Amino acid sequence: MSELPKLFSKIDELKPVFIDRLSKAVAIPSVSAEPERRPKVVEMANYLSEELKKLGTIVEFRHMGKQDGFEDLQLPPIVLGKLGNDPAKKNILIYGHYDVQPAALEDGWATEPFELVEKDDVLYGRGSTDDKGPVIGWINTLQAYQEAGIDIPVNLIFCFEGMEEYGSDGLDELIEIEKDKWFKDTDAVCISDNYWLGTTHPALTYGLRGVSYYQITVSGPGADLHSGVFGGTAAEPMTDLVHLFSKLVTSDGTIQIPGVMDMVAPVTEEEDALYEKIHFSVEELQNALGSKTNLFDDKKRTLMGRWRYPSLSIHGVEGAFSTTGAKTVIPAKVKGKFSIRTVPNIEMDQLDRCVIDYIDQEAKKLNTKNTVKAECLHAGNWWLSSPNHPNYVAAAKATKEVWNVEPDYTREGGSIPVALSFEKALNKNVLLLPMGRGDDGAHSINEKLNVPNYIQGSKTLGAYLFYVAAEL
Numbered sequence: 311m312s313e314l315p316k317l318f319s320k321i322d323e324l325k326p327v328f329i330d331r332l333s334k335a336v337a338i339p340s341v342s343a344e345p346e347r348r349p350k351v352v353e354m355a356n357y358l359s360e361e362l363k364k365l366g367t368i369v370e371f372r373h374m375g376k377q378d379g380f381e382d383l384q385l386p387p388i389v390l391g392k393l394g395n396d397p398a399k400k401n402i403l404i405y406g407h408y409d410v411q412p413a414a415l416e417d418g419w420a421t422e423p424f425e426l427v428e429k430d431d432v433l434y435g436r437g438s439t440d441d442k443g444p445v446i447g448w449i450n451t452l453q454a455y456q457e458a459g460i461d462i463p464v465n466l467i468f469c470f471e472g473m474e475e476y477g478s479d480g481l482d483e484l485i486e487i488e489k490d491k492w493f494k495d496t497d498a499v500c501i502s503d504n505y506w507l508g509t510t511h512p513a514l515t516y517g518l519r520g521v522s523y524y525q526i527t528v529s530g531p532g533a534d535l536h537s538g539v540f541g542g543t544a545a546e547p548m549t550d551l552v553h554l555f556s557k558l559v560t561s562d563g564t565i566q567i568p569g570v571m572d573m574v575a576p577v578t579e580e581e582d583a584l585y586e587k588i589h590f591s592v593e594e595l596q597n598a599l600g601s602k603t604n605l606f607d608d609k610k611r612t613l614m615g616r617w618r619y620p621s622l623s624i625h626g627v628e629g630a631f632s633t634t635g636a637k638t639v640i641p642a643k644v645k646g647k648f649s650i651r652t653v654p655n656i657e658m659d660q661l662d663r664c665v666i667d668y669i670d671q672e673a674k675k676l677n678t679k680n681t682v683k684a685e686c687l688h689a690g691n692w693w694l695s696s697p698n699h700p701n702y703v704a705a706a707k708a709t710k711e712v713w714n715v716e717p718d719y720t721r722e723g724g725s726i727p728v729a730l731s732f733e734k735a736l737n738k739n740v741l742l743l744p745m746g747r748g749d750d751g752a753h754s755i756n757e758k759l760n761v762p763n764y765i766q767g768s769k770t771l772g773a774y775l776f777y778v779a780a781e782l
């Protein structure tokens with residue numbers, strides 16, 4: 311007989327412990343993009359390692375050397391774990407990340423970002439949904455298995471990284487090194503690091519967009535200048551950058567770079583038929599946006615825009631005046647950042663050539679005396695799988711057990727490049743099993759995880775382990 315009811319009541323009983331565990335994780339500002347916070351990323355690795363060890367997991371750190379582009383900045387450790395070594399059981403590889411995006415109260419957060427605040431059954435805090443909630447969710451479910459006296463039906467292999475939000479520096483190298491060692495006996499992979507499409511219906515995800523991240527550096531004067539003294543006499547880098555930015559994408563989201571859309575796979579009849587039955591509405595998108603500024607008014611085109619067409623986003627400018635006030639400076643050197651979310655069949659190298667050649671050509675047209683340099687800072691490929699594998703069947707059964715509905719089969723607009731890396735290196739099926747909702751505000755202000763998603767989500771992970779043992 312299924313032991314799941316016993317597991318689920320234990321999870322309900324342990325709810326305060328689980329919230330406390332997440333609260334301790336959120337309190338560590340493990341921001342991978344801020345070098346001065348690197349010690350906090352390491353502290354988070356230690357916290358995770360201690361929590362895993364308390365459950366009997368064997369933990370090892372892998373140090374992948376220094377971070378590219380920095381003279382003396384060590385990468386945070388990749389946390390590897392193993393729980394169980396019964397040769398009669400299947401081996402499930404769990405991946406997650408313990409780093410987070412930057413966050414500051416002055417960005418507009420209603421509460422301190424690095425303090426988990428519970429209000430109206432919602433947990434607010436940086437990393438609550440991306441990805442500390444799901445990572446801690448795995449630990450929660452294992453604790454519940456053990457305290458309920460239920461044998462964990464699979465052996466677990468863990469891989470938790472601390473550089474995901476900065477391009478997963480060192481991870482592909484680690485996978486190459488460990489594919490025949492630590493990850494050797496993997497039978498299937500499960501990643502909980504994305505979101506339901508909307509707010510009500512659980513999902514299993516079988517595709518991801520990739521991301522290629524670019525920087526345009528424009529430099530001229532030897533130092534920042536007084537715009538009254540030098541304005542009208544000097545070529546201004548910011549002016550050139552703004553012109554170049556304006557050539558990348560139109561306000562309706564159309565990418566202007568020649569060659570990019572030519573690489574996009576056409577919509578097949580089979581794909582076209584998938585969208586109608588997905589539980590999602592434009593109103594849900596508007597709620598998640600916090601506005602009615604959606605590009606498309608119909609569900610199908612919106613879903614296509616999120617998961618099967620590329621998009622180009624302009625993120626910001628390093629070196630430019632950006633605070634309140636009215637500083638009259640001419641910045642001497644500015645670095646414009648933008649990224650392209652990629653889809654089948656965009657080739658990353660070809661995309662880089664299209665982007666960099668185009669920016670070079672547009673820069674020439676400006677006839678500027680400033681220097682313009684375009685480069686790709688990091689890139690991860692798109693991934694598309696098929697949800698028919700037993701790994702997905704197990705996750706669907708788990709979802710049905712916990713949420714009483716069949717999951718939607720979705721693709722994700724965000725990127726988790728390691729999904730493809732594991733699939734290629736281990737030749738095993740990869741499943742994405744999201745915990746949070748589409749309106750959780752990952753990467754944004756007031757990031758949150760609803761308590762039901764956290765608790766029922768921990769149950770779903772536990773039920774998945776139960777079913778995958780039987781299905782594989």
Ligand SMILES: C[C@H](N)C(=O)N[C@@H](Cc1c[nH]cn1)C(=O)O
Nearest residue numbers: 440474475476477503521724725
């Ligand atoms: C979907 C996942 N939780 C996530 O947020 N991934 C990041 C990956 C990334 C790429 N460059 C920097 N981070 C994302 O999609 O932005």
Ligand SMILES: [Zn+2]
Nearest residue numbers: 407440441503
């Ligand atoms: Zn994530």
Ligand SMILES: [Zn+2]
Nearest residue numbers: 440475752753
């Ligand atoms: Zn993220």
